[in-house]
Amino acid sequence: MxxxxxxxxxxxxxxxxxxxxxxxxxxxxxxxxxxxxxxxSSGYIDFLGYYPTTTSWPVTNPLQAxxxxxxxxxxxxxxxxxxxxxxxxxxxxxxxxxxxxxxxxGSLDSNLLMPTAAGALSPTSLYPGANGKDVKKAREMVVVGIKELIDFYPLIVAQNLERQLGKKVEALWVELGLDLGRELNSYDLALTLEQEKNVIGLINKLKSWGVKDKLVLIPAVLGIKDWQQVINRLESQLECQVMEIPTLPPSVMGxxxxxxxxxxxxxxxxxxxxxxxxxxxxxxxxxxxxxxxxxxxxxxxxxxxxxxxxxxxxxxxxxxxxxxxxxxxxxxxxxxxxxxxxxxxxxxxxxxxxxxxxxxxxxxxxxxxxxxxxxxxxxxxxxxxxxxxxxxxxxxxxxxxxxxxxxxxxxxxxxxxxxxxx
Ligand SMILES: Cc1cc2nc3c(=O)[nH]c(=O)nc-3n(C[C@H](O)[C@H](O)[C@H](O)COP(=O)(O)OP(=O)(O)OC[C@H]3O[C@@H](n4cnc5c(N)ncnc54)[C@H](O)[C@@H]3O)c2cc1C
The missing domain is CATH 3.50.50.60 (FAD/NAD(P)-binding domain)
Structure with a gap:
């Protein structure tokens, strides 16, 4: 052929x-x-984050740069x-x-600064629509860690964001009570959060912490296929905004x-x-x-x-x-x-x-x-x-x-x- x-x-x-x-x-x-x-990878499409490369100021308009x-x-x-x-x-x-x-x-006319799993701010041009939220403009932010997930530490992320943004960022842990006998990577956890009872469990935990009107930064584990619905549910039931943070590999967003x-x-x-x-x-x-x-x-x-x-x-x-x-x-x-x-x-x-x-x-x-x-x-x-x-x-x-x-x-x-x- x-x-x-x-x-x-x-x-x-x-x-x-x-x-x-x-x-x-x-x-x-x-x-x-x-x-x-x-x-x-994060699944973000970075066109040009730094130019000239010797500067540590991110490019704001990639097309111009x-x-x-x-x-x-x-x-x-x-x-x-x-x-x-x-x-x-x-x-x-x-x-x-x-x-x-x-x-x-997103577009080539501007970069948005996206938080990484270490709390750095990384310039990117194209991103899943649900993540199009600007941490620089958010009035109140809270970073959520999930106890069962390996390699994501909300306090470190929050502290790094605070340092770069010059405003208070809260951090909190939730435990979903998933007794799988081991810690989970992001892919495992995203599969778990495809199940209705676990999504309800997450919503209830976050409700008790009071995240209303805040931008909730959560590791990207909100499902493999139906994450958009999970984000919509979290946002409507908790009256907050939700943004996923890409994790270390395996990366669910990628x-x-x-x-x-x-x-x-x-x-x-x-x-x-x-x-x-x-x-x-x-x-x-x-x-x-x-x-x-x-x-x-x-x-x-x-x-x-x-x-x-x-x-x-x-x-x-x-x-x-x-x-x-x-x-x-x-x-x-x-x-x-x-x-x-x-x-x-x-x-x-x-x-x-x-x-x-x-x-x-x-x-x-x-x-x-x-x-x-x-x-x-x-x-x-x-x-x-x-x-x-x-x-x-x-x-x-x-x-x-x-x-x-x-x-x-x-x-x-x-x-x-x-x-x-x-
Ligand atoms: C951990 C990590 C995180 C990253 N995060 C980001 C990010 O957030 N944003 C961003 O913009 N970029 C990111 N990058 C960089 C970006 O992923 C790469 O620059 C980009 O994916 C390169 O794509 P590619 O298609 O050229 O190569 P690859 O994605 O490497 O694909 C190469 C393909 O060729 C195949 N191949 C190799 N040899 C052979 C062979 N002999 N015969 C047949 N097939 C072969 C491989 O199996 C694979 O399918 C990241 C990279 C890494 C490693």
Whole structure:
């Protein structure tokens, strides 16, 4: 079977590529070794949190800051795809998120400061609509910890928020009385809170604490599927506002986005094969003809395509492998741009870390290029997301933003069959 577009990688970049290609009426398959980083992440889509990266003041208007970034740093993935394409990817995602039943809100014109599980305030552009609440404007706030949940300490969160916001933030613990014989992670607890009796238990506990008219900050455990209803019930019965705080992995907010996006793409006709790495590629005369994945029985399954999106992630996604003498791109063995040293001596420096900047170099069409000559190495392969060189997602806070924007552009270009410069 031959596909119009074969997407390699099931992270946000891969999903965004598949979305763009299927919207253009193409026959699309996503193949991936495993689940992407969304399952560990907050589910927020950060476009640009800090720029210049040496400042500790968050960006207030990402679109405006992007203008500076793009002109000062032409090798940055945002410069490669351009402002119009970035805006298009955001609009497509916001529309799709509504259709997948997980409406996101926000825009590229402003960042909202979201509390993290440690009580830091993290700038983000797109977030689930239910979380569109501004902690800076809230008059009274209370952080709720749930005794059965590991790794969430309301007092620490409240103290950190107080320090940054300069106003009082209360903290309280509730115990749901779930006798499961062990502490629960966020995913376990979210499953438990799908049950009516536990939701009622939570509401009753919070009622006795008096949270009326306050902004209640609670770890993101309010259900896997029906969290919106749980939030609505809490807000109406307690007469408060509720905002979930993304937890440490496994992150329920990231899980909701990953699952909703995948089901949505499946409904649109995208096929998925997850759990098998690409182990072989057939490339001739500057084009890829087919790839092969290794099945559970150690057999090769060949998948032919007109064009390919490479969205295998960076070092954390395992699209790039680090060796003492260099870095390897795992699928096509593409040239990787690296620096002589992998890391700065001061690990916590506000300078970009060379290792974070490493990745596959591309031209403006996201085609991989030879680092020396700048020539396209493969004309029907388009690279997206954390595999790309030239940006530090951690310092900039741009990880999911780059994945979304470059993924969408790669998917559109791949849908053209890789004929961009022929
Ligand atoms: C813990 C954590 C929290 C984060 N939080 C945030 C956040 O709050 N906001 C934000 O904006 N960003 C966040 N990020 C960064 C962001 O998640 C990443 O930048 C972004 O997800 C990268 O997406 P990607 O699709 O490029 O790669 P990934 O999500 O890494 O996906 C790579 C995919 O490629 C597959 N793959 C790899 N090798 C092969 C192979 N050989 N064959 C087939 N498939 C392969 C993998 O299995 C996976 O499916 C976070 C990252 C981490 C690690």
């Amino acid at each position: 031959k596909y119009d577009v074969v997407v390699i990688g099931a992270g946000l970049a891969g999903f965004s590529s598949a979305l763009a290609a299927v919207e253009l009426g193409k026959k699309v398959i996503v193949v991936a070794k495993g689940l992407g980083n969304l399952y560990s 992007l203008e500076g970034l793009v002109s000062e740093n032409p090798e940055h993935p945002y410069a490669k795809v351009g402002k119009e394409s970035i805006i298009r990817s955001v609009n497509a995602f916001l529309k799709a998120s509504g259709e997948m039943g997980l409406s996101y809100a 899980y909701r986005l990953a699952q909703s996006f995948m089901h949505y793409l499946k409904k649109k006709g995208v096929e998925f094969i997850i759990g098998h790495p690409v182990v072989h590629v057939d490339c001739r005369a500057g084009r890829c003809r087919e790839i092969a994945i290794e099945t559970a029985a150690h057999r090769l399954k060949k998948i032919a395509g007109e064009a390919f999106c490479l969205a295998t992630g960076g070092i954390l996604g395992e699209g790039l492998q680090v060796f003492p003498k260099g870095i390897r791109e795992v699928v096509f063995n593409l040239p990787v741009k690296t620096a002589e040293t992998h890391s700065l001596e001061d690990f916590f420096s506000l300078e970009e870390q060379p290792l974070a900047l490493a990745g596959v170099m591309t031209n403006e069409f996201l085609q991989p290029v030879d680092v020396e000559t700048g020539e396209a190495a493969l004309t029907n392969v388009f690279v997206a997301g954390a595999t790309l060189a030239g940006y530090d997602p951690f310092l900039e806070k741009s990880g999911n933003g780059v994945a979304l924007a470059t993924g969408y552009r790669a998917g559109q270009l791949a849908a053209g069959g890789g004929k961009v410069n022929e």
